[in-house]
Amino acid sequence: MIVAGARQPILIAKPVDFRCGHQALALMVQTELKLDPHSGVTVIFRSKRGDRLKILVWDGTGMVLTYKVLEHGSFAWPKVQDGVMRLSRAQAEALFEGLDWRRTVARRVAAPTAAG
Template sequence: MILPGGVTRAYLATRPVDFRKGHAGLALVVQNVLGHDPYNGAVYLFRSKRGDQLKCLVWDQTGLILIYKKLEGGAFAWPKPADGVIRLSPAQFAALFEGVDWRAVRAERRQRPRLAG
């Protein structure tokens, strides 16, 4: 993965954003629209209107990192545009970033082992 240490928290903004926005503009969206702290170390994902581009914004304790990706010959799988944010698991984030339908990724639910007694 591009980000060092792996992704622990990822949030997907459900509304498209103006892709002319850079680090500061997207940090303001995280703060004012999503209600999160852009400097908390989580990855924030933003989509373009056409759905074939994404931007990732993350604070790595030394500065804001902005990653831009455009799929050639396809589009990312996005939820229907609505106000808000969706939390993604690390596996869902990896699938989305690769251009795979992340909505099909489900965590296996394991039952808690019983203690011998």
């Protein structure tokens, strides 16, 4: 999955028209989310049926648009407040794989006290 740097993906709550290409989606990021689509931010868009997604990201040389359709079922879409929701990289990758991203939990690991 293409995810630029350490930026957090943003999920748009409302479904978008999947006939939109990269320019129209970048314009939505700019006008509706008030974000710079060329900043490296990764934006995940969903279809009305919830079985398709588009990922838009600027990789430093051009706009990358990834499109995925699940053959069976639909993606586990989160409930979103204020129009967008931030996902961790692990959650976004689980979503992209068709897994339930809500089951992805980060674990804190204590640093070892000595090299072994």
